[in-house]
Amino acid sequence: MCGIAGWIDFTRDLTTERPMLEAMTGTLHRRGPDADGIWLAPHAGLGHRRLAIVDLEGGKQPMTAHRRGSEAPVVLTYSGELYNYRELRAQLLARNHRFTTASDTEVILHAYLEWGAGFVDRLTGMFAFAIWDTAREELLLVRDRLGVKPLYYYAYHGGVLFASEPKAILANPLFTARTSEDKLPILFNPRLAMPWETPYTDLRQVQPGHLIRADRSGAHETPYWRLVSQEHHEDQDTTVHRVREILEDTVAHQLVADVPLCTLLSGGLDSSAVTALGARHHAPGLRSFSVDFDGADHDFRPTALRPEQDAPFALAAAAHIGVDHTSITLDPEALTGVVPAALAARDLPSLGQFDASMYLLFQAIREQSTVALSGEAADEVFGGYPWFFDQATVWGDTFPWLGNAPRLTDCLAPDVRARIRPADDERDRYATMRARVPRLTGESGLQARMREVLYLSLQGPLLYLLDRKDRMSMALGLEVRVPFCDHTLLEYVWNVPWKMKVADGREKSLLRAAVADLLPQEVLLRRKSAFPATFSPAHAKAVRVALDRVLDDGSSPLAGLLDLPKVRELALGRTQMMTMADNLHLLLPLIEVDRWMRTYNVSLTS
Structure with missing residues (x-):
């Protein structure tokens, strides 16, 4: 497991940008404390920080390989684990590929050389990687099917910045840390974010199960994997x-x-x-x-x-x-x-x-x-959360995983709510994700609805947990x-x-x-129990003090955006919620958004 970063630009010579690539890659040192590497060419720079897991001596990156008869390298920077690399390696050996390491990294490179971008269909694992094909002047960005490993990118006219984490992109002055009022719904509830969306203006994620080709014509994203619905015939x-x-x-x-x-x-x-x-x-x-x-x-x-x-x-x-x-x-x-x-x-x-x-x-x-x-x-795959079994929640016309919790966006000032219309935003997001459900022809009633509920839970909520x-x-x-x-x-x-997923009730x-x-x-037979929370009075007091500090500070980035009486009323309540530990848990984003905007100097636009 590692950290990756890189930069392609068709308008400048990146061989002079080693210090910048080193700065971008260096921000990821915690992801890869064991080794680092930089590879540069006129229009591409790739960086890598390594956490050595398999083949501790080999597998150093960025790694290069060549097509037969070509001097133009193909270069890879890769984060993840390929669980079927031994099987793929055997297939490639049978096709006369030769390996100098025992790493899964080298298998990915040779699989690309053998099968082109379509090789991603053969991969089993968690991964995010970038391949620069020098001869084609093309960058390939790939993320695993469920989004276990992160991959961010910023596409601009003439180039792309990419990295495992935003910090590496933020290290390049081409990118400016900005957000906007219409991002407040996903800042206050990250589970609402679309699979490509981040709170940073112009910063996107490669969607799970997608790849991006970036060349002189720009960056183009396409899916390589989707869930497919079909009849199940086994008892x-x-x-x-x-x-x-x-x-x-x-x-x-x-x-x-x-x-x-x-x-x-x-x-x-x-x-x-x-x-x-x-x-x-x-x-x-x-x-x-x-x-x-x-x-x-x-x-x-x-x-x-x-x-x-x-x-x-x-x-x-x-x-x-x-x-x-x-x-x-x-x-x-x-x-x-x-x-x-x-x-x-x-x-x-x-x-x-x-x-x-x-x-x-x-x-x-x-x-x-x-x-x-x-x-x-x-829980998302087999159906384990409480909202799967509360009929009012299941049949509600919104994301079931929102449960019965109040919306934190209701605590926005009236003029802000009027501008961004959070209720409409939530409905639009729900409609967008519901339209993506892979349906089964002829399916209806509870079975059809539970397919929707499960799919919606595999999106924002699961990505949120995996990212954390x-x-x-x-x-x-x-x-x-x-x-x-x-x-x-x-x-x-x-x-x-x-009905088979809940056969014993x-x-x-x-x-x-x-x-x-x-x-x-x-x-x-134990009931579902989520990651532990503390209900310590001392911790609750510390959170209340931090919340009051934000609400009382006229210099806060959130100043003027909140309906302060509503926030204080909610803070004093003890609402029973299906998806929240308590009211302070619901209000926590106010403290943390304030902290994030101050720490990263994020500017806010209307």
């Missing part, structure tokens, strides 16, 4: 068996590493399944980690998304599976002090305690492991792998009818049946 037992088969293969492939490896084990169904499958395929000594808070036994309050504490279930799962488990216990009062580090990892508004606690967890894990397997995406996990882990040089994001698994489960019935023999009953 329940066959379906359960097939899910288990795919999971076994996926986890086995994702255990390949030349560095210490562990799992994240909360004691929920998803993480416990990954840990149990990992233990079956891993040599003795697999470790697992969870997170908890000082004082949690006293402070904890059950919510719809967090009905119970993790600790007893994590210990029960670890004992049953037979892994060496460690619970990382955090001081809630330390969380606010870590938020600046989380902001620096994101280059976007932090998620407060949720970013901070994950950062501290990963910091502790990194002292003992370099790779971790996690259970992200099981990538940023907090890579800021510490920790690679987190997510087996439930395997596209083969998703393609199969996507077409399993909803519970969430994630299909997954539960597939791993029933691996887990203790209390873990197997």
Whole structure:
């Protein structure tokens, strides 16, 4: 896992821009603490920071290769893990390709030489990479199918800047940090962002499952993968068996590493399944980690998304599976002090305690492991969230994952609301995403609606979680792998009818049946519980003080944008919400957007 950056420009000589490429690439040193590299040509510059996972001695980047009979190099800078690289390598060897390393990086280069851009269909893994084809004067930007690895770009007349994180693009003076009032809905709720959208004006993300070709005519984005809906003809037992088969293969492939490896084990169904499958395929000594808070036994309050504490279930799962488990216990009062580090990892508004606690967890894990397997995406793939089972929410005419929470944009000043019309914005976003649902001819009723609900959950909410996990882990040089994001698994489960996904009347019935023999009953039957939150009074007080500071500061970037009485009224309330820990969680973006705009000197336009 690594950090990539680069610049193509057809209007200038980039061989004179080494200091700028070094500055861009250097911002990503936390993503790749083990090595760095720069490659320059008249119209292209590629940079790389390496976190060595496979073939520790080989695999240095940017990496070059040549077509037979050509002196013009093809150059690659790559972040990710290709889980089927051994199979692809064997195919390429049979086609007379020769390799000088044992890395997956070299496999990607030779696959491009053999099959052209269409080779991306053959890749299984999490990845974001750039290929500069010198002979064709063409840049290829590619992102994995579910968007596990990030890739940003800024296209301007005559060129493109790209990077794993915004910070590398911000390091180039060609890009200016700006936002606008019409970005406030996604600043206040990042889950609303379209797959290509960022709060920075003119900065885009390569969409999951897409590639971009950039040449003298500009940058052109096309999909190389989409979900396809089709009839599912297998019975329940066959379906359960097939899910288990795919999971076994996926986890086995994702255990390949030349560095210490562990799992994240909360004691929920998803993480416990990954840990149990990992233990079956891993040599003795697999470790697992969870997170908890000082004082949690006293402070904890059950919510719809967090009905119970993790600790007893994590210990029960670890004992049953037979892994060496460690619970990382955090001081809630330390969380606010870590938020600046989380902001620096994101280059976007932090998620407060949720970013901070994950950062501290990963910091502790990194002292003992370099790779971790996690259970992200099981809820989106198999149907695990509370909103899948509340009929009023399911049939509501908006994003189901918004649940019953108030909209933070309702706290905007009346004149701002009149200008940006957030309710209309939400409806437009919903209509746009709903129109992209891959429908099945003849499907109707609850089955058709649940296909929409699942698809909508695979968009903003999943990208939001994957982005958070990538940023907090890579800021510490920790690679987190997510087996439930395997596209083969998703393609199969996507077409399993909803009634089979909830065959036993519970969430994630299909997954539960597939791993029933691996887990203790209390873990197997446990309700969905999200990443832990702290309800420490001391932490809540610190958040309230920070919120009051923003509201009282006339120099705040948000000054004049908010309806202050509404914000203060909401801050004093204790609204029961399906998707939020509490009212302060809902209001947190006000603090973090203020912090982001000040730290990054982001200007705001109407």
